[in-house]
Amino acid sequence: MTDSDAAIPRSTTRGKTRGVRPAGPLPGRPKWQLLVETGFEWLIRFCGVSAIVFVFGIFFFVLREGVGLLFSPDFSLTEFLFSTKWYPTSMSHVRYGVLALMVGTASVTGLSMAIAVPFGLGAAIFVSEFSSGRTKETLKVVIELLAAIPSVVWGFIGITVMNPLIQETFHVPVGLNVLNGATLLALMSVPIMVSIGEDALKAVPDSYREAALAMGATRWQTVYRVLVPAARNGLLAAVLLGIGRAVGETMAVLMATGHAVNIPHSVFDPVRTLTATIAAELGEASVGSGHYQVLFLIGILLFSITFVVNLAADLVVKGARGQG
Amino acid sequence: MFTETEHGKTNRRRELLARWALGFIVATMILPLVLIVGYLVVRAWPLLSWDFLFTNPTHGMRQGGIWSALLGTLYLVTLALAIAAPVGVLAAVYLNEYARENWLTRVINLAVVNLAGVPSIVHALFGLGAFVLFANMGRSILAASLTLAIMTLPVIIASTKEALSAVPQSFREACWNVGATRWQAIRGIVLPNSISGILTGVILQVSRTAGETAPIMFTGAVFYKKIAEGDPFAYSIWDQCMALSMHLFTITTQVTDAPEALPFATAVVLLGTVLLVNTTSIIFRTVLRSHKRW
Numbered sequence: 001m002t003d004s005d006a007a008i009p010r011s012t013t014r015g016k017t018r019g020v021r022p023a024g025p026l027p028g029r030p031k032w033q034l035l036v037e038t039g040f041e042w043l044i045r046f047c048g049v050s051a052i053v054f055v056f057g058i059f060f061f062v063l064r065e066g067v068g069l070l071f072s073p074d075f076s077l078t079e080f081l082f083s084t085k086w087y088p089t090s091m092s093h094v095r096y097g098v099l100a101l102m103v104g105t106a107s108v109t110g111l112s113m114a115i116a117v118p119f120g121l122g123a124a125i126f127v128s129e130f131s132s133g134r135t136k137e138t139l140k141v142v143i144e145l146l147a148a149i150p151s152v153v154w155g156f157i158g159i160t161v162m163n164p165l166i167q168e169t170f171h172v173p174v175g176l177n178v179l180n181g182a183t184l185l186a187l188m189s190v191p192i193m194v195s196i197g198e199d200a201l202k203a204v205p206d207s208y209r210e211a212a213l214a215m216g217a218t219r220w221q222t223v224y225r226v227l228v229p230a231a232r233n234g235l236l237a238a239v240l241l242g243i244g245r246a247v248g249e250t251m252a253v254l255m256a257t258g259h260a261v262n263i264p265h266s267v268f269d270p271v272r273t274l275t276a277t278i279a280a281e282l283g284e285a286s287v288g289s290g291h292y293q294v295l296f297l298i299g300i301l302l303f304s305i306t307f308v309v310n311l312a313a314d315l316v317v318k319g320a321r322g323q324g
Numbered sequence: 325m326f327t328e329t330e331h332g333k334t335n336r337r338r339e340l341l342a343r344w345a346l347g348f349i350v351a352t353m354i355l356p357l358v359l360i361v362g363y364l365v366v367r368a369w370p371l372l373s374w375d376f377l378f379t380n381p382t383h384g385m386r387q388g389g390i391w392s393a394l395l396g397t398l399y400l401v402t403l404a405l406a407i408a409a410p411v412g413v414l415a416a417v418y419l420n421e422y423a424r425e426n427w428l429t430r431v432i433n434l435a436v437v438n439l440a441g442v443p444s445i446v447h448a449l450f451g452l453g454a455f456v457l458f459a460n461m462g463r464s465i466l467a468a469s470l471t472l473a474i475m476t477l478p479v480i481i482a483s484t485k486e487a488l489s490a491v492p493q494s495f496r497e498a499c500w501n502v503g504a505t506r507w508q509a510i511r512g513i514v515l516p517n518s519i520s521g522i523l524t525g526v527i528l529q530v531s532r533t534a535g536e537t538a539p540i541m542f543t544g545a546v547f548y549k550k551i552a553e554g555d556p557f558a559y560s561i562w563d564q565c566m567a568l569s570m571h572l573f574t575i576t577t578q579v580t581d582a583p584e585a586l587p588f589a590t591a592v593v594l595l596g597t598v599l600l601v602n603t604t605s606i607i608f609r610t611v612l613r614s615h616k617r618w
Contacts, residue, residue: 065453299449
């Protein structure tokens with residue numbers, strides 16, 4: 001909203017009007033209308049801050065279920081973060097080390113980004129700079145539909161299509177592994193990268209393109225000498241949001257990564273991610289037990305990771321706007 | 325006079341190469357998608373029929389149709405959007421029409437961005453902790469829908485904000501000039517002129533809500549539940565229910581020796597619903613854009 005709006009009366013029930021109109025209700029408006037109006041304005045304010053309430057609510061309620069374990073003698077924070085021993089239901093000696101799960105998440109996310117970043121940004125450049133008119137619109141619609149495919153369907157494709165494909169192509173016994181999960185995650189995070197990357201390129205002023213063309217640059221030279229550097233921050237934000245999506249993805253990795261708590265040594269090793277662990281084990285853990293609580297602590301860990309990634313993406317975008 | 329230099333030739337070749345490489349990248353994204361969807365439909369073909377949609381799963385989910393899952397998904401989506409849409413739209417109205425440039429607005433925007441980035445499984449944990457246990461709703465359609473509603477809220481806020489900001493500022497100014505209050509201008513002019521854009525954003529969330537599995541797994545969806553066939557009111561909001569996405573997960577990973585076409589048919593119904601809803605709303609949006617009066 002612009003600064004001049006400050007002079008607009010926010011509601012006739014208030015006496016703070018600073019404009020041309022006198023304060024107080026207009027003669028023709030019945031009282032119930034004013035009450036409805038005030039009620040709605042409060043409702044709107046209430047809904048406006050609801051997002052904040054929910055973010056804190058998520059943090060609070062997830063922590064509330066898991067916090068008990070922090071003070072339990074079975075639990076140590078260093079073991080939680082730096083041990084690969086995940087035996088949450090052991091009768092003799094329970095151990096809650098999530099390092100292997102974190103490595104699992106990192107390996108799947110890392111490999112998926114290695115595939116998705118060139119593809120996502122390449123496709124963003126193609127859609128934004130090398131296509132026009134009907135082709136452009138069609139591509140954007142197809143990418144939007146690609147983004148709509150549910151993650152459980154991706155997981156199903158991982159099991160029924162990718163699994164035999166990987167087995168036959170690479171002659172490995174099991175096709176449910178890091179490579180499978182990473183390919184699916186790449187396909188899932190490409191659409192978000194394309195749409196945000198394309199926005200970033202579109203935000204570069206046309207005068208940049210015209211100046212480059214006037215200097216005799218080809219379109220490709222314009223792209224990698226002028227547009228990519230100018231849209232740097234927006235493209236980085238696109239990658240960060242892709243990472244955030246990949247880290248938080250649950251169903252596809254639960255179904256396609258082979259489900260073994262394991263530090264992977266090659267892309268054909270099965271792993272288990274943080275998200276998949278929660279999804280697989282929460283159903284079996286009895287409410288209030290150590291196992292149940294540690295799953296909520298993993299939830300807090302995931303919440304913190306994605307919070308930092310999204311915050312970073314947001315700051316990077318703000319930085320880009322500040323420069324422009 | 326205008327013979328091409330070596331340098332110019334290299335540039336032209338590189339340009340061509342870049343164009344082909346980028347085009348190839350786009351093709352490798354889209355072609356497998358078409359192939360995979362085609363493959364799923366071919367494998368599911370023997371089972372696809374109206375009967376499949378309207379009969380309950382039988383024999384430990386090895387035979388029969390998907391009726392109870394289909395109806396469960398319908399309940400979850402309807403209830404979740406009935407909760408998320410009003411809150412999301414009003415929140416967007418606040419951000420676009422009332423909020424000023426201050427710290428509170430910045431915090432709200434940041435919260436919206438971060439809420440959108442919360443992993444779906446963390447939403448599940450929240451739903452379990454807050455609705456199922458703390459609010460004592462138990463595992464029910466209501467608890468699952470509330471969880472889904474909070475998940476879709478940030479996206480509805482974002483799309484509604486976009487629709488609202490597409491209404492020209494001069495429309496509001498004209499209202500204020502004839503003495504309308506802020507709320508009168510919003511209800512009389514801003515909302516009617518952006519309602520189609522708002523609806524498109526909400527409809528796009530139908531498919532996202534229908535496809536989500538993780539948030540409902542522990543808050544209200546069950547592996548198996550038998551309900552009356554053909555009765556659209558077979559569930560109450562305090563019941564647990566089956567859901568299409570959860571059903572696909574179950575019969576793929578938990579049920580052994582199910583006939584091959586069964587999971588494929590379920591996947592095709594889920595995917596088909598999602599793509600149909602999205603295509604409709606995209607067409608709707610395109611038509612609206614071309615009919616814009618300003």
